[in-house]
Amino acid sequence: MEKGYLLLESGELFSGIRVGRHTSVMGEIVFNTSMTGYQEIMTDPSYAGQIMTFCYPLIGNYGVNLHDSEHGRIHMQGVIFNNLCSLPSHYQSIKTVDEWLKQSGVPGLAGVDTRAIVKRVRKTGTMKAIISGTPEVAADEWKKPLPRDVVGLVSTKQIHVYEGAGPHVVLIDYGYKKSMLTALIEGGCKVTVVPYNTSYETVSALHPDGVMLSNGPGDPLQLQPLFGELKKITSEYPTLGICLGHQLIALAYGAKTGKLLYGHRGANHPVKEITTGKVWMTSQNHSYVVEKGSIDSRAFTVTYLNVNDGSVEGLKHKELPIETVQFHPEAHPGPQDTHPVFRRFIEMIKQNKGEATHAVTY
Template sequence: MKKRIYLTLSDGSIWPGNGDIEAPMEGEVVFTTASCGYPQTLTDPSYNGQIIVFAFPPIGIYGVDKENLEGRRVWARAALMTCLDETEEGRFESLSCWMADNGRPLVSDIDTRQLILKIRECGSMMGRIDVEPHLPEIKELPHTLVAEVSCSEREICGEGELTVALMDYGVKENIVRGMVRRGCRVIRFPHNTAAAEVLASGADGILLSNGPGDPAVLDFEAGEIAKMLGAKPILGVCLGNQLLARACGAKTKKLPFGHRGANQPVVECATGRGLLTSQNHQYAVDGDTLAGTDLEVAYSHLGDGTVEGLRHRRFDALSVQFHPEASPGPEDASYIFDNFVIRMQAAKGR
């Protein structure tokens, strides 16, 4: 049965709603503008540590299709929405039952419009969901977010003539599925695997995955990427883009409220081609720190000029801040995975 629940932000503001909760939940309060794909959003490991506010008014319309999730559990700390539509159809479980099974609060009847406007004005901030409407102190997110979502041992998916070494910083399952569909054998490595072990696997290319949290705390991971530069073609996605930048000596920065949604406009710098992309990131590469790194901007955000992709001038390494696999979102950028396969084939032919 629904009861009164409160979101308290770190600035002391209180936002009442309705739902059910087993225990208080804390996280960074962020919003997404995607109108569909809420099960994929909630299971995306990149949302580990975050409380998601859905901007689209009704959520839960089509239940939960468990066969197409992006993670093996709900990683978001909680979900907030204007209204919850409990439609349940056939094999699709209701959103509220599914969230309850995962022990995650689902809060509806909250004024998400004003809450999102506040985040846009003040920036993302920490929050707590509880049955009590006050909390004087809310802890910051831990530095272990990537370790929590990464696989703990090597895993292999698919078969094919090409082998991809996937560095799992919190990879979305549709990235794995996408590479398997393209005829690749995918070896999934834990986030803290040494470069020597990755290169000894016989992989034809290295894919740096998405993941949660601040890339500045992942010095080991960035250091191992630096050791792999030039050995094999590299493709970085989201956090992988930021780690490639840091591996080459650039820095990253935290955006005020980040980019989350399925309609983020991006331009490919070399061609002027415009793309609608799926995005989920709070941090971005600081373009002012690229001098002397051998990196150039390959993609740029048409809204705020944020660096949305990088290309290495000397080595075969490309990265994007957005998600070519979408899920949810448009598939404008799926050609980036196709090109990665072509790059691996060319390198293997040499």
């Protein structure tokens, strides 16, 4: 076992045992509070450019299987564990997390005081961090910028079509999770997945019935050159925006976004539905939020608010068939309270086509 170190930009040093690929990396340090679902979390493209700390103390006890990955590879810069299980027990397990990390070329540390890391990040906020084989790094290392074009790294480069007998949905891929595609397919939709920078003309040529903007990594303002195209797309077709997609729609219509101190990442975030007063437990993974005061109230209604901090969790256009949610209704991992968001989107498409349908409620 080789000793390794996590160095925070604020000056703290944490030691552990190196797992995965033995290499040095820099990323933004974040944490996730989920107790289960580590395979889904580690394959969520929204973590691109980040070093992720698991709050839950035991990770890897049921190994890695062939079914639960949300993307074809791990996009995290690195992963931090407290107790990483080396002898998993599950009938579907094909490898350990350590073996998976090595095969993926992703470095990590185990045996780390993850509780102390989380307390520091909660107090100071997300910051640069380095996984290294030495306890010291050159001062110039901290001057290097973090990756910026992270959406370009995770988005598809080609158009992919998944046949279905129902409405045709164009899924704009900013780093979508497989379970989002699965939810649409299970709803009977034909789905066409397109790159993140696909133009309005290209989308129109596909003749969709609706459009979905996916989750994804990074600062939504990095995609500012696309706002004009997104406004044209969403003005023309029934649209659902999820996570980054929610933020992009808000920005395209003139709202502003801001960065949270340490983000929302986990499977137990309570969200209040404004119209009913009901509280739903949700899965979340984001650093940025839409600033409530910047939303044009003449055009949009706030549909959900975060119970813990009051941040905006959803929007609905007052005239156009546009809805957005900041949380993850596909819930992999996480509670499935809000999974009907997908059914409601499909019903919205059918209603826009003039088909006889009924409204979907929770």
